[in-house]
Amino acid sequence: PLGVSVALLKSKLSAKDRREVLTGVAEGNVDIIVGTHALFQPNVVYKRLALVVVDEQHRFGVEQRLSLMKKSSDRNSVPHQLIMTATPIPRTLAMTAYGDLDASVIDELPKGRGNIETIIVPEEKRAQVMEKIIKECARGRQSYWVCPLIEESEELNFQAAESTYVLLQETLQQLNIGLVHGKLSSAKKIKAMENFKNGNTDVLVATTVIEVGVDVANSSVMVIENAERLGLTQLHQLRGRIGRGKHKSLCILIYKKPLSSIAKERLAAIRATNDGFVIAEKDLQLRGPG
Structure with a gap:
């Protein structure tokens, strides 16, 4: 046209x-x-x-x-x-302040977006998180469960997507559990996302591949494992996969003890606000513009 x-x-x-x-x-x-x-x-x-x-x-x-x-x-x-970008990284924010850039700001959410509550829980309370998932799915909602790794690692003590997928299948047998990560073939990834979008999957276990480009209005819960190891920008991007419909949404950040002082600041910041600009400024403060 x-x-x-x-x-x-x-x-x-x-x-x-x-x-x-x-x-x-x-x-x-x-x-x-x-x-x-x-x-x-x-x-x-x-x-x-x-x-x-x-x-x-x-x-x-x-x-x-x-x-x-x-x-x-x-x-x-x-x-x-x-x-x-909806979540400017520290370098980008510094460029708007000190570089030769003209900035335009859209500071309003699209109409019809629901509120997102963010809570922080230690990993030993994972069973309680599953109970929240069951309740939301009983209301007809769907959930994401994000892990930082695909497979178990001897070097990194992180929760892995494949083992979490097996755990949820065994524990939440009344629900349909899906899995998507970067090592799957394109056909399998597309199929997994279609099943979730069409409502055939209740809980989608994923790596951070779902960080952008995923829009399922019926999803109301985002669980993020090892949240203490992710940056503010990435946490905010992942959280943005929910709250895209009219339903109230919940983001659950699961952390592994002990927490460093920086990790505590990051988690406190992401819990305190849904404002991407405030989060970007805090990220710049914590990480610097490098």
Whole structure:
């Protein structure tokens, strides 16, 4: 409807489709190219790159963004850049304060969003967390259970997604438990997410792969294992997967003792507010702008 040519570039394209997209971009026949990290690859050449829009900016490294800015075959022009994030990392927040950036702020939640309560519990109270899950599922709601690892590790004493999946299947036999993580095939990941979105799965055990791009309005509980090991930005992003419908939602942060003073500050900050800007400022204060 806009009268422009749009192409999609991602890693899963066939060789033929990929060649067609790359040729169209290099020759200037494509006006807008939408893509993943594939846009940074050396063989992607842009004829007249004028604007770079980076969504979920905190997911991309500095070198990646700089490499994209240098990709235009027209060496006499530098593309404009628009970066977007709901949870600016400390470096981004510092850039808005000290760098050459014009900032636009959207400080309102979308209409119809419910409240999110955040509580912090030690790992020995995991059984009580399961009871809350059962109650919410009895109301027809769904839940996420996020773990920092896929498999058990001898080096890291973290809760793993695969073992948690088995535990919940054994303990919550009345519920349908799903599993999604980065090592699954694309088909299995898509199937797991579709089952959850369609309401066929009550509890989805996952790694942090669900941090962005997941929108299931019926989900009302987010459980995060080893919350003391995650940064404020990541905790806020994960929490944002719930509270997307009209129902009151609950984020449960499970921690392993002992807690460092920094970890205590992080957990206290995430519990105290749902405001992403306040959280970003606290993250900058704790971590610095590096």
